[in-house]
Amino acid sequence: MPDAGPIEQVLYEVKKTIVGQDPLLERLVVALLARGHILVEGVPGLAKTLAVKSLAEAIGGAFHRVQFTPDLVPADILGTRVYHQPTGEFQVSLGPVFTNLLLADEINRAPAKVQSALLEVMQERQVTIGRETHRVPNPFLVMATQNPIESEGTYPLPEAQTDRFMMKVLVGYPSVTEEFVIVERALSPAAVIQRIIDPETLVGLQERADRVYVDPSLIEFAVNLAHATREPGRIGLDDLARYVTYGASPRSSISLVLAGRALAFVRGRDYVVPGDLLDLAPDVLRHRLVLSYEALSDDVTADLILQKILANLPVPEPAGRGR
Template identity: 65%
Template structure:
């Protein structure tokens, strides 16, 4: 613990330098950028929902340049096939042997643009890569580079020609982040930067340094009372009647899976480390609860009819489940 508390501020300083470099290009989007950094540290994939033109692609590309990592973007379309993602076998006429061409998923940062436009076969191919960090081509397994993070985007305003993501795949995303329009002042700066001289991004860290940070992040202390709170919070979405909220049962067809509990604790640990601490506080959990749970809830027709969102139900649950006392703090 002592060593980790010594290294956490240094890690926070390095992450600040990375964020500063990204912000030289990307204007605003502080919430989104922080969640991307949490995903990187916690080795979790992100599902990002937002209208076009909100710098989602620019953020990932800039981050890859800052970290000296590889970056690939795949535009998902209805005619995409699994081989377009993972690669395929081919016959070499000169040598008379079969070879393997690896697909664009072999990268550090993968942007899956408009993921819900691809059919189920393609989505299942991506599912193996996300979960296993490897692909299988003609019975042979190939590991993707480490670290490997997928950031998938969805467009919420156009549903024609889209395929709903399977629940099993949605559950693999650590967080679902909602990206909103910039404020007027931010948009003014965006226009100024675009019409001005392009900013050259400087690399400030390496992928090997990021791997070291990920390993250190896993040593962040989580008090058992915070894990208990997390389990109760997630459990209340499955059986709200057992937690004194019987009125919510009719709004939830299915609650969050155990992956929600794991994701929330892992993400909170990364957020604590990002903030220069070697231990998690309750506010780390509450800050990330909606991001780690909103995509894992299946709402009933009653909830949709009444205009209730997953975020609104999560707020009701959080208001009912009491927060534990802050760990690692001495009484006054």
């Protein structure tokens, strides 16, 4: 059985400041272990930024936060070449993207040219400035937040960039009991987050999560799920075809299997079960579907489409290594 003890300690430490939001915290940890980037969407005041910041403090390592604004330029994130007068040469000044954990706060407030500046570093873990290529530290993760209800001064993320996020997590309002605890905690000084692990330990945990067994039938399920979003008629859902302009890319099936493997590790197993993939499927796929205008007019969401596809897609029998 894998030892996910350090991860449980990290979650316990983060919960000193975060009340509820268990699915969000679990998926943040899954993204860390699976080396995937995560996009968190929710209305203001739901502790999205605080959750990411608290997790970064519990993990240690370098952490940078960039507040995305309409006047931001790519050099503000990546860095630029600066003229050094004493030597008469240009020197590279590296930007805040050179860190272990990058918090891109309200990422949809920046124009497309700034958002596109993250494409290379999110996919290839490197930045090209001038003619030089610079590697970012390992581990490297982008955690972005965005507000869904404000349209003024916001820019929708390009499809090429949203596809590079392993998951998109939707954060909802707390329950009455949770909100009571939140207000109660606000009346006293904020808890101090202790560093539980360091980046080297996190890399070791990532390598152990890589050894979690994935049955070929589960890989086939992930591939069939991605194909069903492109051709719903293959599983008898011809009525959904008019709602989907573009289905999920091959990155979705890769991300689903990698995230499922990490989730199995967090849950203390050395093998993936179908429930791991089913739990993560909406988060991995919802932002990769490009819906038609007809879907918008009929109030059909990506989550509703995925719900129907998952209900009609055969699920393999749960099986572990040698089980």
